[in-house]
Amino acid sequence: MIDVQKVNKIYRNGKLELQALFDIDFRVEKEEFVSIMGASGSGKTTFLHILGCLDHATSGTYILDGVNVSEIKDTEYAKIRNQKIGFVFQAFNLLPKLTIVENVELPMMYAGIKPKERRERALDALIKVGLGNRIKHTPNEISGGQKQRVAIARALVNTPSIILADEPTGNLDSKSSVEIMNIFQGLNNEGVTIVMVTHEPDIAQYTKRKVVFRDGIIIEDALIANRRGV
Amino acid sequence: MNLKESITLGFKQLLSNKGRTFLTMLGMFIGVGAVIMILALGAGFKEYTKKFYSNIGLGAFQVSCKDQSPHLRLTPEDFEVIKSMPEIESFVGAIWESGTVYNRKGETRRVSLFGSEPEYTSTVEKLKLLSGRLYTEKDKEIAARVVVISDLHAKLIMGQTNYKNVLGKTVEVKIDEQTETFEIIGVYKSDMPSNTPQQFQENALGEYPMYTAITTMDIITKAGGNVSLAYGSIKMEYDQKEISSQVRLLLNRRHQQKDSYNVNTVADFIDFANNMLNMITLFISAVAGISLLVGGVGIMNIMLVTVKERTREIGVRKALGASNKVILRQFLIEALILTIIAGTIGMLLGYIGSVVVGGMYNIQAKLTIGMIAFSVGTSTAIGLLFGVYPAYQAARLDPVESLRYE
Numbered sequence: 001m002i003d004v005q006k007v008n009k010i011y012r013n014g015k016l017e018l019q020a021l022f023d024i025d026f027r028v029e030k031e032e033f034v035s036i037m038g039a040s041g042s043g044k045t046t047f048l049h050i051l052g053c054l055d056h057a058t059s060g061t062y063i064l065d066g067v068n069v070s071e072i073k074d075t076e077y078a079k080i081r082n083q084k085i086g087f088v089f090q091a092f093n094l095l096p097k098l099t100i101v102e103n104v105e106l107p108m109m110y111a112g113i114k115p116k117e118r119r120e121r122a123l124d125a126l127i128k129v130g131l132g133n134r135i136k137h138t139p140n141e142i143s144g145g146q147k148q149r150v151a152i153a154r155a156l157v158n159t160p161s162i163i164l165a166d167e168p169t170g171n172l173d174s175k176s177s178v179e180i181m182n183i184f185q186g187l188n189n190e191g192v193t194i195v196m197v198t199h200e201p202d203i204a205q206y207t208k209r210k211v212v213f214r215d216g217i218i219i220e221d222a223l224i225a226n227r228r229g230v
Numbered sequence: 231m232n233l234k235e236s237i238t239l240g241f242k243q244l245l246s247n248k249g250r251t252f253l254t255m256l257g258m259f260i261g262v263g264a265v266i267m268i269l270a271l272g273a274g275f276k277e278y279t280k281k282f283y284s285n286i287g288l289g290a291f292q293v294s295c296k297d298q299s300p301h302l303r304l305t306p307e308d309f310e311v312i313k314s315m316p317e318i319e320s321f322v323g324a325i326w327e328s329g330t331v332y333n334r335k336g337e338t339r340r341v342s343l344f345g346s347e348p349e350y351t352s353t354v355e356k357l358k359l360l361s362g363r364l365y366t367e368k369d370k371e372i373a374a375r376v377v378v379i380s381d382l383h384a385k386l387i388m389g390q391t392n393y394k395n396v397l398g399k400t401v402e403v404k405i406d407e408q409t410e411t412f413e414i415i416g417v418y419k420s421d422m423p424s425n426t427p428q429q430f431q432e433n434a435l436g437e438y439p440m441y442t443a444i445t446t447m448d449i450i451t452k453a454g455g456n457v458s459l460a461y462g463s464i465k466m467e468y469d470q471k472e473i474s475s476q477v478r479l480l481l482n483r484r485h486q487q488k489d490s491y492n493v494n495t496v497a498d499f500i501d502f503a504n505n506m507l508n509m510i511t512l513f514i515s516a517v518a519g520i521s522l523l524v525g526g527v528g529i530m531n532i533m534l535v536t537v538k539e540r541t542r543e544i545g546v547r548k549a550l551g552a553s554n555k556v557i558l559r560q561f562l563i564e565a566l567i568l569t570i571i572a573g574t575i576g577m578l579l580g581y582i583g584s585v586v587v588g589g590m591y592n593i594q595a596k597l598t599i600g601m602i603a604f605s606v607g608t609s610t611a612i613g614l615l616f617g618v619y620p621a622y623q624a625a626r627l628d629p630v631e632s633l634r635y636e
Contacts, residue, residue: 054549054629075554082551093546093633097246109231110551154550 001161001193002028002051007060009046009216020046022216024060028162028195033188035204035224036197038213045166047213048197052085052164053077065161082110086155090167092147094139100150101126101135107158125153129183145176152183156192163187165196169203178229181206185229202228231556233563240564243536254532255572257525258612262576262605263583264518266597269604270584272507273596279503291474291495293481295458302490303456308481312462317473321462322347325447328436329405334389339432341383341403344439345447350461351378357441361393362416365443373445377401378416380438382431393417403440410450412442422592430590470495522608525572526616533565533620537627544624545632558625565617566610573609577602 009021020043028034038044049055050062053069054077062070065084072080081087086107094103104122113121126132129149139147148168155163165184169177177200185206188194196207204210205228212220244251295302304323312321324346330338351357351364360381369376379401381393388396396414403410420438422431448455464473478493537544544557577597584595 049630052549054633078548078551078553078556081549087549089633093542093549095543095546097242106547107550109235110547110553110556112232158551 001030001032001065002026002195003061003063004051005061007047007050007057007062009043009050009055010058020216021050021057024216024218026211026218028193030193031188031191032193032195033184033208034195034211035207035209036195036211036213037199037201037204039199042213043216044197044213048164048166048195051162051195052087053080078110082107083158084161086158086160086163088148088151088155088163088165088168090170092139092144092151092171094147094150094154096139099136099138100131100142103139103150104154104157107154111158121157122153125157126150128156128187129153143176144172145179148172148176148180149183152180152187156187162193162195165194167197167199169198169200177203182229231552231560233559236556236560236563237567239560240567243564244567250532251568254529254568255575257521257528258569258572258609259576259579261518261522261525262573262608263580264521265515265608266577266580266601266605267583267587268511268514268518269601270581270595270597271588271593272511273598273601274584274588274593275507276504277596278593279500290461290463291470291477291493293460293462293477294492294494296490296492298458300456302485302487303453303458304460304481305456308484309460311484312477312480315473315476317465317468318477319463319465320349321460322350323444323457324350324459324461325444325451325453325457326439326459327405327447327451329403329410331387331401331403333387339387340436341387342436342439343377343403343405343442343447343450345442345444346461347444351441355441357418360417360419362397362414364416365441370443370445373443373449375410375412375442375446376415377412377440377442378418379414379440380418380420382420382422382435382438383440384417386432386435388414401440405450408450412440426589426592464495470497474498522612526569526612529565529568529612530616530620533561533617534623536564537561537620537624540624541627541632541635544627545629545635548627548629549633554625557627558621561621561624562614562617565621566613569609569613569617570606573605573612576609577605 004024004026007021007024007026008019011018011020024047036044036048046055050057053064056074057070060070061068064080067080069080094100095106098106101119101122104125105118108118108121123132123135126135129152131146131149131153134142134146139150142150168184169180172180181203184194184196188208194207198204205224205226207224208227209223210220211218293304309321309323312318324344326342326344328340328342331341333339348364348366348370357364357378359378362378364378365374365376368374379396383401384390384393384396387401388399390396396417399414400411401414403412418441422434422438444457447453462477464470474493474495478491481491482488547557581595581597588595
């Protein structure tokens, strides 16, 4: 599913150079549920951005779903993001002026799917995350936990190869956090591949495998013992 | 995301901030409005002058003295000589004088008296009689104190809308401190629309002369048979400009002058009016052009602010699969909706303005296809010109940084 080899990321700002990632090798198989951990500045978010095709690696290869995306131009990245990746963000990133169902329809809009099919698929995805009845509300009218569910529905709706979540429980209380992790586990059980960045160890316990970054390298990569929520 | 969806989204976006949208459009309302107003009025004015002068006849010309000194005045001999020119169809003298009358409420009103030959009134001016008769050769012979008044005079001075009732009545006109009494023998139709506001009709009273015989005016003004104003017409087969300048040379020679006469043909009048109009149009267009430029910069400024405000939204859209092209198109469409709507409203405002202003001066404003094309074209051009930079700024935003933007 994901095969990353010798990926480096160097930020240049004038004469200053900052290397965020050093020769990262990383593989994710289908139906895995991986948590990426590490202190801030460890390179975990940078790595997630590269996995999400929001950013290019400075060197190395990245093969996603059989496609060598490290050779693809920036202008074509939008299509990869649209078709192969579903994002879930810490700050939800729902568009406040759109209704919930319109937010979920967005990725399909950019995929060129017809309005009728869009609406049907958006409703299906919302039902899947337990939000079938508040579709005409705007994001400001629902709770944080509900917002994150809408975001998950939006991430699912184009049936991507992988869901990438960046601190999905970072803005949520512990009860909502558990709910969100239960939804992720449910999706994973249905065969959805998930990679999630978090800095909370007990949240990582819900996943199947834990990868720890420090100073731009992977220092730990192990299966989770005593998984929570199952 | 197809074009229709982009347009819908653009409208939604603009409607979500109505106040700002309106203010952004304001500069364009003024710019496009001003241009359309002057163009529509100009087109109406050209039509008006054309109709006005075609009533007189394109061969017509007017002779006037450059100053009022008595030795410049045209004598009966001058008339004989000019009339004998083979190119000249007709040539008559005229005396024009202004005076005042009292209307039925006792208020003073300015009027003008125009004395000429019977043939002038019937052939050159082509008066349309509503009742009564025109003055005749016989009236001229005896210098009869008779006048043909306009329907405006009948209505506003005599207080009669049944024009038969004013026939045989007298009107007293004060000219140079002296009061002259005339018998009304006819009423002619003015071209003033009947729905014109009363005040404009009152002000226009002096523009529609009371017609009488030249001999009558000769006695009243003590002109002694000489006149400083004459009208004629040149046979159509001859060159108007050339014959009119021959008349001017002839008069100067006969009065031992170098250049003391104005001989204006209808073609000269039309040229002059059109030149004047073109200059005014150019001037207003230049001012409006500056307004459009300023309006365009305002639009660019607002679009840049919008892009800044929506940085995060752009980041989210990009993360979800919006390509740079789609983002660019989205913002360009927003700018275009803004300018095209503003241009259309500006055009309508300009047209309404031209109809209102034109109504005051009895001119029928005209909106042509060309003007509509101009409005739409200019608006589109401004939208593209000033929208492309903000749209480009939006398109090239880095998704990672935009997602972090607060």
